Amino acid sequence: MSVFWLPDEEEPADLGNVIKAAEALIISEYDFFHLAFRRWKGCAPEKVALEETFADYMFHQTVPPWVRHLAREVLSLEENGTLDIVCMGAHRYQRGVPPPKNGRFHVGIMAAAVIVYCFALVEISHFQDTTAPLPCNGGPGLMVISKMAYAVSEGRMPPCGEQTGG
Secondary structure, three states: OOOOOOOOOOOOHHHHHHHHHHHHHOOOHHHHHHHHHHHHHOOOOOHHHHHHHHHHHHHHOOOOHHHHHHHHHHHHHHHHOOOOHHHHOHHHOOOOOOOOOOHHHHHHHHHHHHHHHHHHHHOEOOOOOOOOOOOOOOOOOEHHHHHHHHHHOOOOOOOOOOOOOO
């Protein structure tokens, strides 16, 4: 909040209360204005009138009485630990984050890569008398890759130790 004011200026108390109350309800300040008007008047505000009022708030830090009232009520309930977002009606204004485009595709690719990687780890060729898995002499080290290469070339894979490097 110190971005809008110089360090020697004090932030208007009402403005800070509106910001804190909107954060407590997990909604935007604009939606907080909408909620405050609905709770104050009992009906939805006209879009143009609400936008004008919100613009005045943003540019001149003017807080209408109905917004000030709801902000104080929310902060009081939060301080008491009895703030209920559903009872306040704020749940209607909360927006979920949409999933990323092609998200399932990317998750599927990652899952397939992990499965191939795990399968490759199991198939690492090594000499039985060593504790560390070492590659076959002259081979790529991964039996899976060697098997795939020989399958594509329609050849038969020689036993480990008989492969010739290239």
